[in-house]
Amino acid sequence: xxxxxxxxxxxxxxxxxxxxxxxxxxxxxxxxxxxxxxxxxxxxxxxxxxxxxxxxxxxxxxxxxxxxxxxxxxxxxxxxxxxxxxxxxxxxxxxxxxxxxxxxxxxxxxxxxx
Amino acid sequence: xxxxxxxxxxxxxxxxxxxxxxxxxxxxxxxxxxxxxxxxxxxxxxxxxxxxxxxxxxxxxxxxxxxxxxxxxxxxxxxxxxxxxxxxxxxxxxxxxxxxxxxxxxxxxxxxx
Numbered sequence: 001x002x003x004x005x006x007x008x009x010x011x012x013x014x015x016x017x018x019x020x021x022x023x024x025x026x027x028x029x030x031x032x033x034x035x036x037x038x039x040x041x042x043x044x045x046x047x048x049x050x051x052x053x054x055x056x057x058x059x060x061x062x063x064x065x066x067x068x069x070x071x072x073x074x075x076x077x078x079x080x081x082x083x084x085x086x087x088x089x090x091x092x093x094x095x096x097x098x099x100x101x102x103x104x105x106x107x108x109x110x111x112x113x114x
Numbered sequence: 115x116x117x118x119x120x121x122x123x124x125x126x127x128x129x130x131x132x133x134x135x136x137x138x139x140x141x142x143x144x145x146x147x148x149x150x151x152x153x154x155x156x157x158x159x160x161x162x163x164x165x166x167x168x169x170x171x172x173x174x175x176x177x178x179x180x181x182x183x184x185x186x187x188x189x190x191x192x193x194x195x196x197x198x199x200x201x202x203x204x205x206x207x208x209x210x211x212x213x214x215x216x217x218x219x220x221x222x223x224x225x226x227x
Contacts, residue, residue, distance in 0.1 A: 033213050043158070043202065043217040056214040090157055094213060099206050100146045100165055103213060105157040 001027055004093050004106035012112045018079040021109045025072050025093030031055075032074040033103060034066060037088040049074050050096045078111075086113045117141060120203050120218035128226050133190040135221050137203030140184065146206035147179055148215070149188045153199045161201070162188060193225045 005024045013019050025032050033056075034046040045058040049068035066076040072093075078085055088110050092103035118139045127133045135149075146165055150158035162177040164170045164186065170177045176189040186205075190197055200220040208214030 031213055033215070035215075035217075042219040043204075043215075045214055045216060048208070048213050050212070055212045056208050058214070092213075092215075096211070096213075098211050099208055099213060100163065101213065102148075102160045102163060103215060105159070108157050 006106040006109050010110050014114050017081050020077045023074045023091035029093035030072050031094045031096030033092045034076050035090045081113045083113050117216045118205050118218040120221050123222040124224050126224045127193050133193045135188040135201050137186045139205045141207045144205045147186045148204040150202040151199045195225045195227050198225045
């Protein structure tokens with residue numbers, strides 16, 4: 001099976017712009033989670049989607065949003081970008097039927113906000 | 115208090131030695147615990163998962179869980195230079211069938227040849 005794919009891999013934006021990141025899960029996986037990784041804060045949970053519904057949410061401002069499509073692909077959007085949004089954004093997928101599942105991570109999208 | 119705590123390291127061990135990585139967590143109702151390995155510039159990959167108190171062994175890796183003490187550990191036997199990476203402890207705090215992994219800040223392991 002193909003792994004989790006994320007596009008784009010690298011992105012440069014300026015403050016105030018918005019950005020949309022895409023994640024395609026492993027075939028058959030219905031749960032997609034998003035994480036932000038920075039040197040200062042480490043890996044932080046953003047949100048989880050399952051069957052097109054947000055199932056869990058982390059402690060991020062409303063500028064961070066996401067959605068999931070019927071084919072389980074997911075997008076996350078960050079509006080009004082701030083310098084502090086520069087980070088590696090990782091998505092992870094799992095089948096979605098149990099809290100004991102392994103989450104498989106994609107390669108990430110590295111976002112730089114200037 | 116952070117939800118998941120790890121010593122940031124670096125933890126330096128000689129090749130062939132046992133590396134011991136520790137993690138504590140604050141959510142008493144958590145039921146699923148994971149160790150991920152992350153090489154520099156790469157995404158995390160699962161090493162071990164553990165759900166019940168006690169030890170779980172997989173090759174050179176042993177995970178230990180003590181829910182009463184809210185403590186998870188990972189032992190790496192016969193450490194190899196290729197084991198040099200950041201090891202992330204993760205706890206699923208989502209509840210039920212949901213996924214909400216809370217990660218520690220990671221321990222950097224350096225295995226010296």
